[in-house]
Amino acid sequence: MPNTTAASDRSVVGQLSRPASFLLALPLILLLAFAFLVPLAKLLLGSIFAPTLTAEQYLRIAQEPIFVRIFLRTVQTAAIVTLLAFLLGYPVALVMSRLGGRAAMIVAACVLIPLWTSVLVRSYAWIVLLQRKGIVNSVLLNWGLIDQPLKLIYTEGAVIVAMTHVLMPYMILPIFSSLRSIPPELERAARNLGAGSWTSFLAVTLPLSLPGVYAGAIMVFILSLGFYVTPALVGGPHNLTIATLIGQQTTELLNWPFAGALAGVLLTVTLGLVGAFRRFLRLGKRV
Template structure:
Protein backbone atom coordinates (compact mmCIF):
# COMPACT_ATOMS: atom_id res chain seq x y z
CA UNK A 1 0.00 0.00 0.00
CA UNK A 2 1.59 3.36 -1.01
CA UNK A 3 2.40 5.76 1.78
CA UNK A 4 0.17 8.83 2.02
CA UNK A 5 2.31 11.99 2.31
CA UNK A 6 -0.48 13.90 4.05
CA UNK A 7 -0.84 11.13 6.62
CA UNK A 8 2.92 11.06 7.06
CA UNK A 9 2.98 14.79 7.89
CA UNK A 10 0.10 14.31 10.31
CA UNK A 11 1.86 11.47 12.06
CA UNK A 12 5.05 13.48 12.42
CA UNK A 13 3.08 16.22 14.16
CA UNK A 14 3.72 18.93 11.60
CA UNK A 15 0.86 21.19 10.56
CA UNK A 16 -0.72 20.28 7.24
CA UNK A 17 -0.24 23.82 5.96
CA UNK A 18 3.51 23.75 6.47
CA UNK A 19 4.18 22.57 2.94
CA UNK A 20 0.80 23.21 1.41
CA UNK A 21 1.80 26.31 -0.58
CA UNK A 22 4.71 26.68 -2.89
CA UNK A 23 6.68 29.81 -3.61
CA UNK A 24 4.54 30.79 -6.59
CA UNK A 25 1.26 30.30 -4.74
CA UNK A 26 2.54 32.26 -1.75
CA UNK A 27 3.58 35.16 -3.98
CA UNK A 28 0.18 35.17 -5.65
CA UNK A 29 -1.58 35.31 -2.29
CA UNK A 30 0.66 38.09 -0.97
CA UNK A 31 0.75 40.11 -4.21
CA UNK A 32 -2.44 42.18 -3.50
CA UNK A 33 -1.00 43.35 -0.20
CA UNK A 34 2.37 44.12 -1.78
CA UNK A 35 0.67 46.03 -4.58
CA UNK A 36 -1.35 48.04 -2.08
CA UNK A 37 1.70 48.91 0.03
CA UNK A 38 3.75 49.91 -3.00
CA UNK A 39 1.04 52.02 -4.64
CA UNK A 40 -0.45 53.62 -1.51
CA UNK A 41 2.63 53.99 0.69
CA UNK A 42 6.05 53.25 -0.78
CA UNK A 43 5.65 55.17 -4.04
CA UNK A 44 4.05 58.35 -2.58
CA UNK A 45 6.58 58.54 0.25
CA UNK A 46 9.48 57.79 -2.07
CA UNK A 47 8.30 60.39 -4.58
CA UNK A 48 7.94 63.00 -1.83
CA UNK A 49 11.43 62.31 -0.52
CA UNK A 50 12.85 62.32 -4.05
CA UNK A 51 11.36 65.75 -4.76
CA UNK A 52 12.96 67.13 -1.62
CA UNK A 53 16.40 66.57 -3.17
CA UNK A 54 15.80 66.67 -6.93
CA UNK A 55 13.71 69.76 -7.84
CA UNK A 56 14.68 69.06 -10.67
CA UNK A 57 18.37 69.70 -10.03
CA UNK A 58 20.03 68.00 -7.06
CA UNK A 59 20.00 70.38 -4.10
CA UNK A 60 19.99 70.34 -0.31
CA UNK A 61 18.59 73.84 0.00
CA UNK A 62 15.37 72.65 1.61
CA UNK A 63 17.25 70.80 4.33
CA UNK A 64 19.53 73.79 4.86
CA UNK A 65 16.42 75.93 5.28
CA UNK A 66 15.21 73.69 8.10
CA UNK A 67 18.50 74.09 9.94
CA UNK A 68 18.85 77.81 9.22
CA UNK A 69 15.40 78.83 10.47
CA UNK A 70 14.90 78.10 14.19
CA UNK A 71 11.12 77.83 13.82
CA UNK A 72 11.26 74.42 12.18
CA UNK A 73 13.65 73.00 14.76
CA UNK A 74 11.40 74.35 17.52
CA UNK A 75 8.40 72.62 15.93
CA UNK A 76 10.39 69.39 15.63
CA UNK A 77 11.44 69.57 19.28
CA UNK A 78 7.86 70.34 20.38
CA UNK A 79 6.61 67.34 18.41
CA UNK A 80 8.96 64.97 20.19
CA UNK A 81 8.27 66.61 23.54
CA UNK A 82 4.49 66.24 23.20
CA UNK A 83 4.87 62.67 21.91
CA UNK A 84 7.01 61.78 24.94
CA UNK A 85 4.55 63.32 27.41
CA UNK A 86 1.59 61.60 25.73
CA UNK A 87 3.40 58.26 25.83
CA UNK A 88 4.27 58.65 29.51
CA UNK A 89 0.70 59.61 30.44
CA UNK A 90 -0.73 56.77 28.35
CA UNK A 91 1.53 54.31 30.18
CA UNK A 92 0.63 55.64 33.64
CA UNK A 93 -3.08 55.54 32.82
CA UNK A 94 -3.09 52.45 30.64
CA UNK A 95 -1.14 49.99 32.78
CA UNK A 96 -3.72 49.88 35.62
CA UNK A 97 -6.50 49.48 33.04
CA UNK A 98 -4.65 46.63 31.32
CA UNK A 99 -4.00 45.00 34.69
CA UNK A 100 -7.68 45.22 35.56
CA UNK A 101 -8.64 43.75 32.18
CA UNK A 102 -6.30 40.81 32.75
CA UNK A 103 -7.45 40.10 36.31
CA UNK A 104 -11.21 40.70 36.45
CA UNK A 105 -13.68 38.07 35.32
CA UNK A 106 -17.25 37.87 34.06
CA UNK A 107 -19.28 40.99 33.37
CA UNK A 108 -16.67 43.29 34.86
CA UNK A 109 -14.14 42.08 32.31
CA UNK A 110 -16.62 42.77 29.50
CA UNK A 111 -17.30 46.25 30.90
CA UNK A 112 -13.60 47.14 31.15
CA UNK A 113 -12.90 45.79 27.66
CA UNK A 114 -15.82 47.79 26.26
CA UNK A 115 -14.49 50.99 27.85
CA UNK A 116 -11.19 50.42 26.03
CA UNK A 117 -12.43 49.13 22.68
CA UNK A 118 -15.49 51.31 22.05
CA UNK A 119 -13.43 54.53 21.87
CA UNK A 120 -11.02 52.73 19.54
CA UNK A 121 -13.90 51.95 17.19
CA UNK A 122 -15.01 55.58 17.22
CA UNK A 123 -13.62 58.00 14.65
CA UNK A 124 -10.67 60.12 15.76
CA UNK A 125 -12.47 63.13 14.31
CA UNK A 126 -15.50 62.52 16.54
CA UNK A 127 -13.38 62.10 19.65
CA UNK A 128 -11.45 65.28 18.88
CA UNK A 129 -14.66 67.26 18.42
CA UNK A 130 -15.88 65.84 21.73
CA UNK A 131 -12.89 67.44 23.44
CA UNK A 132 -13.72 70.73 21.74
CA UNK A 133 -17.20 70.54 23.24
CA UNK A 134 -15.73 69.84 26.67
CA UNK A 135 -12.95 72.45 26.67
CA UNK A 136 -14.42 75.42 24.80
CA UNK A 137 -15.18 78.67 26.63
CA UNK A 138 -18.85 77.74 27.06
CA UNK A 139 -18.13 74.05 27.40
CA UNK A 140 -18.89 71.63 30.18
CA UNK A 141 -15.58 72.07 32.01
CA UNK A 142 -15.77 75.87 32.13
CA UNK A 143 -19.42 75.72 33.16
CA UNK A 144 -18.63 73.43 36.09
CA UNK A 145 -15.63 75.54 37.13
CA UNK A 146 -17.68 78.75 37.13
CA UNK A 147 -20.61 77.20 38.97
CA UNK A 148 -18.25 75.94 41.68
CA UNK A 149 -16.87 79.47 42.05
CA UNK A 150 -13.31 78.49 41.12
CA UNK A 151 -13.13 81.12 38.38
CA UNK A 152 -15.23 84.13 37.45
CA UNK A 153 -14.21 84.19 33.78
CA UNK A 154 -13.98 81.21 31.40
CA UNK A 155 -10.58 79.55 31.36
CA UNK A 156 -8.52 79.26 28.20
CA UNK A 157 -8.48 75.47 27.95
CA UNK A 158 -8.87 74.95 24.22
CA UNK A 159 -6.10 75.61 21.68
CA UNK A 160 -3.39 75.04 24.28
CA UNK A 161 -0.63 72.48 24.64
CA UNK A 162 -2.44 70.92 27.59
CA UNK A 163 -5.53 70.36 25.45
CA UNK A 164 -3.44 68.69 22.74
CA UNK A 165 -1.74 66.39 25.25
CA UNK A 166 -5.02 65.50 26.95
CA UNK A 167 -6.87 64.74 23.73
CA UNK A 168 -3.99 62.78 22.18
CA UNK A 169 -3.59 60.71 25.35
CA UNK A 170 -7.27 59.82 25.24
CA UNK A 171 -7.16 58.88 21.56
CA UNK A 172 -3.95 56.81 21.80
CA UNK A 173 -4.67 55.12 25.14
CA UNK A 174 -6.03 51.86 23.61
CA UNK A 175 -2.78 51.37 21.69
CA UNK A 176 -1.01 51.28 25.06
CA UNK A 177 -3.57 49.17 26.89
CA UNK A 178 -3.96 46.31 24.42
CA UNK A 179 -0.26 45.20 24.14
CA UNK A 180 0.15 45.33 27.92
CA UNK A 181 -3.10 43.41 28.40
CA UNK A 182 -2.04 40.66 26.00
CA UNK A 183 1.19 40.19 27.95
CA UNK A 184 -0.41 40.28 31.40
CA UNK A 185 -3.05 37.78 30.36
CA UNK A 186 -0.35 35.23 29.44
CA UNK A 187 1.39 35.48 32.84
CA UNK A 188 0.22 32.51 34.96
CA UNK A 189 -1.35 33.43 38.30
CA UNK A 190 0.73 30.70 39.91
CA UNK A 191 3.85 32.87 39.66
CA UNK A 192 2.48 35.54 41.98
CA UNK A 193 0.94 32.91 44.26
CA UNK A 194 4.29 31.14 44.57
CA UNK A 195 5.94 34.44 45.48
CA UNK A 196 3.27 35.06 48.13
CA UNK A 197 3.79 31.54 49.56
CA UNK A 198 7.51 32.26 49.80
CA UNK A 199 6.87 35.30 51.99
CA UNK A 200 6.55 38.17 49.51
CA UNK A 201 3.84 40.75 50.00
CA UNK A 202 1.37 41.60 47.25
CA UNK A 203 3.29 44.74 46.17
CA UNK A 204 6.58 42.81 46.21
CA UNK A 205 5.08 40.01 44.11
CA UNK A 206 3.84 42.55 41.60
CA UNK A 207 7.08 44.54 41.39
CA UNK A 208 9.38 41.52 41.25
CA UNK A 209 7.28 39.04 39.25
CA UNK A 210 4.33 40.51 37.35
CA UNK A 211 5.74 43.86 36.31
CA UNK A 212 9.08 42.56 34.92
CA UNK A 213 7.26 39.85 32.95
CA UNK A 214 4.91 42.46 31.47
CA UNK A 215 7.70 44.70 30.21
CA UNK A 216 7.66 43.29 26.64
CA UNK A 217 4.04 44.39 26.26
CA UNK A 218 4.81 47.74 27.86
CA UNK A 219 7.75 48.23 25.50
CA UNK A 220 5.58 47.44 22.47
CA UNK A 221 2.82 49.75 23.70
CA UNK A 222 5.14 52.67 24.37
CA UNK A 223 6.82 52.32 20.98
CA UNK A 224 3.51 52.15 19.11
CA UNK A 225 2.06 55.09 21.05
CA UNK A 226 5.17 57.22 20.62
CA UNK A 227 5.39 56.66 16.86
CA UNK A 228 1.68 57.35 16.38
CA UNK A 229 1.94 60.51 18.49
CA UNK A 230 4.81 61.81 16.34
CA UNK A 231 2.69 61.69 13.20
CA UNK A 232 -0.66 62.64 14.70
CA UNK A 233 -2.48 65.26 12.64
CA UNK A 234 -6.26 65.50 13.24
CA UNK A 235 -6.29 66.04 17.01
CA UNK A 236 -3.50 68.67 17.19
CA UNK A 237 -5.03 70.50 14.22
CA UNK A 238 -8.45 70.68 15.88
CA UNK A 239 -7.72 71.28 19.58
CA UNK A 240 -4.31 72.98 19.20
CA UNK A 241 -3.37 76.49 18.19
CA UNK A 242 -0.42 78.29 16.60
CA UNK A 243 1.62 77.84 19.78
CA UNK A 244 1.17 74.05 19.62
CA UNK A 245 2.12 73.55 15.98
CA UNK A 246 3.46 70.03 15.33
CA UNK A 247 5.36 68.56 12.42
CA UNK A 248 2.34 66.83 10.88
CA UNK A 249 0.36 70.07 10.86
CA UNK A 250 3.35 71.96 9.46
CA UNK A 251 3.79 69.43 6.64
CA UNK A 252 0.08 69.64 5.83
CA UNK A 253 0.31 73.43 5.62
CA UNK A 254 3.24 73.22 3.22
CA UNK A 255 1.37 70.83 0.93
CA UNK A 256 -2.23 72.11 1.01
CA UNK A 257 -1.82 75.86 1.60
CA UNK A 258 1.62 76.86 0.35
CA UNK A 259 1.94 74.07 -2.24
CA UNK A 260 5.64 73.76 -1.41
CA UNK A 261 5.96 70.02 -1.95
CA UNK A 262 9.79 69.84 -1.99
CA UNK A 263 10.04 71.55 1.38
CA UNK A 264 7.25 69.34 2.75
CA UNK A 265 9.28 66.37 1.56
CA UNK A 266 12.33 67.65 3.43
CA UNK A 267 10.27 68.06 6.62
CA UNK A 268 8.88 64.56 6.16
CA UNK A 269 12.36 63.14 5.67
CA UNK A 270 13.61 64.79 8.86
CA UNK A 271 10.65 63.43 10.83
CA UNK A 272 11.01 59.96 9.29
CA UNK A 273 14.74 59.70 9.94
CA UNK A 274 14.34 60.99 13.50
CA UNK A 275 11.58 58.47 14.19
CA UNK A 276 13.56 55.54 12.78
CA UNK A 277 16.65 56.59 14.72
CA UNK A 278 14.78 56.83 18.03
CA UNK A 279 13.04 53.51 17.39
CA UNK A 280 16.39 51.84 16.70
CA UNK A 281 17.92 53.35 19.85
CA UNK A 282 14.89 52.25 21.85
CA UNK A 283 15.19 48.66 20.65
CA UNK A 284 18.93 48.73 21.29
CA UNK A 285 18.35 49.98 24.83
CA UNK A 286 15.82 47.21 25.47
CA UNK A 287 18.15 44.51 24.18
CA UNK A 288 21.00 45.94 26.27
CA UNK A 289 18.87 45.98 29.41
CA UNK A 290 17.83 42.35 28.82
CA UNK A 291 21.42 41.28 28.40
CA UNK A 292 22.46 43.25 31.48
CA UNK A 293 19.72 41.71 33.61
CA UNK A 294 20.54 38.21 32.37
CA UNK A 295 24.19 38.68 33.09
Protein backbone atom coordinates in the same frame (compact mmCIF):
# COMPACT_ATOMS: atom_id res chain seq x y z
CA MET B 1 0.46 5.25 13.36
CA PRO B 2 -2.40 6.54 11.14
CA ASN B 3 -2.64 9.68 13.30
CA THR B 4 1.07 10.34 12.79
CA THR B 5 0.74 9.92 9.03
CA ALA B 6 -2.23 12.29 8.90
CA ALA B 7 -0.37 14.89 10.95
CA SER B 8 2.65 14.66 8.65
CA ASP B 9 0.39 15.00 5.59
CA ARG B 10 -1.19 18.12 7.04
CA SER B 11 2.23 19.62 7.80
CA VAL B 12 3.37 18.97 4.22
CA VAL B 13 0.19 20.48 2.81
CA GLY B 14 0.57 23.48 5.11
CA GLN B 15 4.07 24.26 3.84
CA LEU B 16 4.21 26.53 0.82
CA SER B 17 7.11 27.16 -1.49
CA ARG B 18 8.63 30.62 -1.73
CA PRO B 19 7.08 31.39 -5.13
CA ALA B 20 3.64 30.38 -3.86
CA SER B 21 4.06 32.48 -0.72
CA PHE B 22 5.18 35.44 -2.82
CA LEU B 23 2.15 35.10 -5.12
CA LEU B 24 -0.18 35.07 -2.13
CA ALA B 25 1.43 38.23 -0.74
CA LEU B 26 1.70 39.96 -4.14
CA PRO B 27 -1.66 41.82 -4.01
CA LEU B 28 -0.79 43.32 -0.62
CA ILE B 29 2.71 44.23 -1.83
CA LEU B 30 1.31 45.98 -4.90
CA LEU B 31 -1.27 47.85 -2.83
CA LEU B 32 1.38 48.98 -0.36
CA ALA B 33 3.69 50.05 -3.17
CA PHE B 34 1.16 52.11 -5.11
CA ALA B 35 -0.67 53.56 -2.12
CA PHE B 36 2.30 54.33 0.13
CA LEU B 37 5.78 53.71 -1.20
CA VAL B 38 5.42 55.42 -4.59
CA PRO B 39 3.83 58.66 -3.24
CA LEU B 40 6.35 58.75 -0.39
CA ALA B 41 9.28 58.26 -2.76
CA LYS B 42 7.95 60.98 -5.05
CA LEU B 43 7.58 63.37 -2.10
CA LEU B 44 11.09 62.67 -0.83
CA LEU B 45 12.66 62.94 -4.28
CA GLY B 46 10.88 66.25 -4.76
CA SER B 47 12.64 67.62 -1.68
CA ILE B 48 16.05 66.70 -3.12
CA PHE B 49 15.50 67.53 -6.81
CA ALA B 50 13.84 70.95 -6.73
CA PRO B 51 14.41 71.07 -9.69
CA THR B 52 18.10 70.07 -9.54
CA LEU B 53 19.97 68.11 -6.89
CA THR B 54 20.11 70.31 -3.78
CA ALA B 55 19.99 70.14 0.02
CA GLU B 56 18.47 73.60 0.34
CA GLN B 57 15.21 72.40 1.90
CA TYR B 58 16.99 70.37 4.57
CA LEU B 59 19.40 73.19 5.33
CA ARG B 60 16.42 75.47 5.82
CA ILE B 61 15.09 73.17 8.54
CA ALA B 62 18.41 73.27 10.40
CA GLN B 63 19.03 76.99 9.93
CA GLU B 64 15.63 78.43 10.91
CA PRO B 65 15.05 78.15 14.68
CA ILE B 66 11.25 77.98 14.40
CA PHE B 67 11.37 74.63 12.63
CA VAL B 68 13.84 73.20 15.14
CA ARG B 69 11.52 74.33 17.96
CA ILE B 70 8.56 72.66 16.27
CA PHE B 71 10.50 69.41 15.99
CA LEU B 72 11.58 69.56 19.63
CA ARG B 73 8.06 70.44 20.75
CA THR B 74 6.68 67.48 18.80
CA VAL B 75 9.16 65.06 20.37
CA GLN B 76 8.48 66.53 23.83
CA THR B 77 4.71 66.23 23.36
CA ALA B 78 5.08 62.64 22.14
CA ALA B 79 7.19 61.75 25.19
CA ILE B 80 4.69 63.31 27.62
CA VAL B 81 1.75 61.59 25.92
CA THR B 82 3.57 58.26 26.07
CA LEU B 83 4.33 58.67 29.77
CA LEU B 84 0.75 59.69 30.62
CA ALA B 85 -0.66 56.83 28.54
CA PHE B 86 1.53 54.40 30.48
CA LEU B 87 0.66 55.81 33.92
CA LEU B 88 -3.07 55.83 33.15
CA GLY B 89 -3.21 52.74 30.98
CA TYR B 90 -1.20 50.23 33.02
CA PRO B 91 -3.70 50.08 35.92
CA VAL B 92 -6.54 49.61 33.42
CA ALA B 93 -4.67 46.77 31.70
CA LEU B 94 -3.90 45.20 35.09
CA VAL B 95 -7.57 45.30 36.08
CA MET B 96 -8.59 43.85 32.70
CA SER B 97 -6.15 40.97 33.09
CA ARG B 98 -7.46 40.02 36.54
CA LEU B 99 -11.18 40.32 35.94
CA GLY B 100 -13.38 37.66 34.47
CA GLY B 101 -16.86 37.21 33.10
CA ARG B 102 -19.13 40.20 32.57
CA ALA B 103 -16.86 42.64 34.44
CA ALA B 104 -13.97 41.91 32.05
CA MET B 105 -16.28 42.41 29.06
CA ILE B 106 -17.44 45.78 30.39
CA VAL B 107 -13.88 47.03 30.96
CA ALA B 108 -12.78 45.75 27.54
CA ALA B 109 -15.74 47.52 25.93
CA CYS B 110 -14.76 50.78 27.65
CA VAL B 111 -11.31 50.45 26.09
CA LEU B 112 -12.33 49.25 22.63
CA ILE B 113 -15.38 51.42 21.91
CA PRO B 114 -13.34 54.68 21.91
CA LEU B 115 -10.85 52.93 19.63
CA TRP B 116 -13.64 52.18 17.16
CA THR B 117 -14.87 55.79 17.28
CA SER B 118 -13.51 58.22 14.71
CA VAL B 119 -10.54 60.31 15.83
CA LEU B 120 -12.31 63.34 14.38
CA VAL B 121 -15.35 62.76 16.59
CA ARG B 122 -13.22 62.34 19.72
CA SER B 123 -11.25 65.49 18.91
CA TYR B 124 -14.43 67.53 18.45
CA ALA B 125 -15.67 66.13 21.76
CA TRP B 126 -12.64 67.66 23.46
CA ILE B 127 -13.39 70.98 21.76
CA VAL B 128 -16.91 70.86 23.25
CA LEU B 129 -15.45 70.12 26.67
CA LEU B 130 -12.64 72.68 26.69
CA GLN B 131 -13.91 75.65 24.69
CA ARG B 132 -14.54 79.01 26.34
CA LYS B 133 -18.23 78.28 26.94
CA GLY B 134 -17.73 74.54 27.11
CA ILE B 135 -18.70 72.06 29.77
CA VAL B 136 -15.55 72.39 31.91
CA ASN B 137 -15.68 76.18 32.10
CA SER B 138 -19.44 76.14 32.72
CA VAL B 139 -19.06 73.73 35.64
CA LEU B 140 -16.21 75.74 37.17
CA LEU B 141 -18.19 78.99 36.83
CA ASN B 142 -21.34 77.47 38.34
CA TRP B 143 -19.37 76.15 41.31
CA GLY B 144 -17.76 79.54 41.85
CA LEU B 145 -14.23 78.22 41.44
CA ILE B 146 -13.36 80.80 38.75
CA ASP B 147 -14.62 84.29 37.93
CA GLN B 148 -14.13 84.14 34.18
CA PRO B 149 -13.67 81.33 31.65
CA LEU B 150 -10.21 79.80 31.44
CA LYS B 151 -8.34 79.38 28.17
CA LEU B 152 -8.32 75.61 27.94
CA ILE B 153 -8.65 75.06 24.22
CA TYR B 154 -5.88 75.79 21.68
CA THR B 155 -3.14 75.18 24.23
CA GLU B 156 -0.35 72.63 24.48
CA GLY B 157 -2.00 71.11 27.54
CA ALA B 158 -5.22 70.52 25.60
CA VAL B 159 -3.24 68.78 22.85
CA ILE B 160 -1.51 66.50 25.37
CA VAL B 161 -4.74 65.56 27.16
CA ALA B 162 -6.67 64.91 23.95
CA MET B 163 -3.85 62.89 22.36
CA THR B 164 -3.45 60.81 25.52
CA HIS B 165 -7.15 59.98 25.45
CA VAL B 166 -7.10 59.07 21.76
CA LEU B 167 -3.93 56.94 21.90
CA MET B 168 -4.39 55.22 25.27
CA PRO B 169 -5.92 52.01 23.82
CA TYR B 170 -2.68 51.46 21.90
CA MET B 171 -0.90 51.36 25.25
CA ILE B 172 -3.49 49.31 27.14
CA LEU B 173 -3.91 46.43 24.69
CA PRO B 174 -0.21 45.36 24.41
CA ILE B 175 0.21 45.58 28.18
CA PHE B 176 -2.98 43.57 28.69
CA SER B 177 -1.68 40.90 26.32
CA SER B 178 1.59 40.63 28.27
CA LEU B 179 -0.18 40.50 31.63
CA ARG B 180 -2.53 37.76 30.45
CA SER B 181 0.44 35.63 29.39
CA ILE B 182 1.99 35.70 32.89
CA PRO B 183 1.20 32.46 34.78
CA PRO B 184 -0.69 33.32 37.99
CA GLU B 185 1.33 30.69 39.83
CA LEU B 186 4.38 32.97 39.79
CA GLU B 187 2.71 35.68 41.82
CA ARG B 188 1.22 33.11 44.21
CA ALA B 189 4.69 31.62 44.67
CA ALA B 190 6.06 35.06 45.55
CA ARG B 191 3.27 35.51 48.08
CA ASN B 192 4.02 32.10 49.63
CA LEU B 193 7.67 33.11 49.99
CA GLY B 194 6.64 36.11 52.08
CA ALA B 195 6.41 38.91 49.54
CA GLY B 196 3.59 41.39 49.92
CA SER B 197 1.26 42.43 47.11
CA TRP B 198 3.36 45.48 46.20
CA THR B 199 6.64 43.55 46.37
CA SER B 200 5.32 40.69 44.24
CA PHE B 201 4.08 43.20 41.68
CA LEU B 202 7.46 44.93 41.45
CA ALA B 203 9.46 41.69 41.46
CA VAL B 204 7.27 39.49 39.23
CA THR B 205 4.40 41.18 37.40
CA LEU B 206 6.03 44.41 36.26
CA PRO B 207 9.27 42.88 34.89
CA LEU B 208 7.39 40.16 33.00
CA SER B 209 5.01 42.72 31.49
CA LEU B 210 7.80 44.95 30.17
CA PRO B 211 7.62 43.60 26.57
CA GLY B 212 4.01 44.85 26.42
CA VAL B 213 5.06 48.16 27.96
CA TYR B 214 7.83 48.55 25.37
CA ALA B 215 5.48 47.70 22.50
CA GLY B 216 2.78 50.08 23.72
CA ALA B 217 5.28 52.86 24.39
CA ILE B 218 6.90 52.72 20.97
CA MET B 219 3.50 52.51 19.29
CA VAL B 220 2.10 55.52 21.15
CA PHE B 221 5.29 57.52 20.74
CA ILE B 222 5.53 56.95 16.99
CA LEU B 223 1.84 57.67 16.46
CA SER B 224 2.22 60.85 18.51
CA LEU B 225 5.10 62.03 16.32
CA GLY B 226 2.95 61.90 13.20
CA PHE B 227 -0.45 62.74 14.71
CA TYR B 228 -2.32 65.34 12.70
CA VAL B 229 -6.07 65.56 13.38
CA THR B 230 -6.10 66.15 17.13
CA PRO B 231 -3.25 68.72 17.27
CA ALA B 232 -4.75 70.58 14.30
CA LEU B 233 -8.22 70.81 15.88
CA VAL B 234 -7.42 71.12 19.59
CA GLY B 235 -4.06 72.90 19.39
CA GLY B 236 -4.91 75.50 16.79
CA PRO B 237 -2.44 77.41 14.61
CA HIS B 238 -0.22 78.45 17.52
CA ASN B 239 0.67 74.90 18.62
CA LEU B 240 2.14 73.43 15.46
CA THR B 241 3.54 69.92 15.36
CA ILE B 242 5.54 68.31 12.57
CA ALA B 243 2.41 66.78 11.03
CA THR B 244 0.42 70.03 11.12
CA LEU B 245 3.42 71.90 9.72
CA ILE B 246 3.62 69.45 6.81
CA GLY B 247 -0.11 69.88 6.23
CA GLN B 248 0.29 73.65 6.26
CA GLN B 249 3.10 73.51 3.70
CA THR B 250 1.11 71.28 1.33
CA THR B 251 -2.43 72.69 1.58
CA GLU B 252 -1.90 76.38 2.32
CA LEU B 253 1.56 77.33 1.02
CA LEU B 254 1.80 74.64 -1.69
CA ASN B 255 5.51 74.25 -0.88
CA TRP B 256 5.81 70.56 -1.69
CA PRO B 257 9.64 70.39 -1.71
CA PHE B 258 9.85 71.75 1.83
CA ALA B 259 7.00 69.48 2.96
CA GLY B 260 8.96 66.55 1.51
CA ALA B 261 12.02 67.59 3.48
CA LEU B 262 9.98 67.75 6.69
CA ALA B 263 8.50 64.35 5.94
CA GLY B 264 11.98 62.96 5.26
CA VAL B 265 13.29 64.17 8.61
CA LEU B 266 10.22 62.81 10.40
CA LEU B 267 10.59 59.45 8.65
CA THR B 268 14.30 59.28 9.55
CA VAL B 269 13.58 60.03 13.21
CA THR B 270 10.78 57.45 13.30
CA LEU B 271 12.88 54.70 11.70
CA GLY B 272 15.77 55.51 14.03
CA LEU B 273 13.51 55.18 17.07
CA VAL B 274 12.09 51.88 15.82
CA GLY B 275 15.60 50.52 15.26
CA ALA B 276 16.75 51.68 18.69
CA PHE B 277 13.67 50.13 20.27
CA ARG B 278 14.24 46.76 18.60
CA ARG B 279 17.89 46.76 19.63
CA PHE B 280 17.01 47.70 23.20
CA LEU B 281 14.38 44.95 23.32
CA ARG B 282 16.87 42.34 22.09
CA LEU B 283 19.37 43.43 24.74
CA GLY B 284 16.66 43.24 27.37
CA LYS B 285 15.81 39.67 26.35
CA ARG B 286 19.47 38.65 26.61
CA VAL B 287 19.69 40.03 30.11
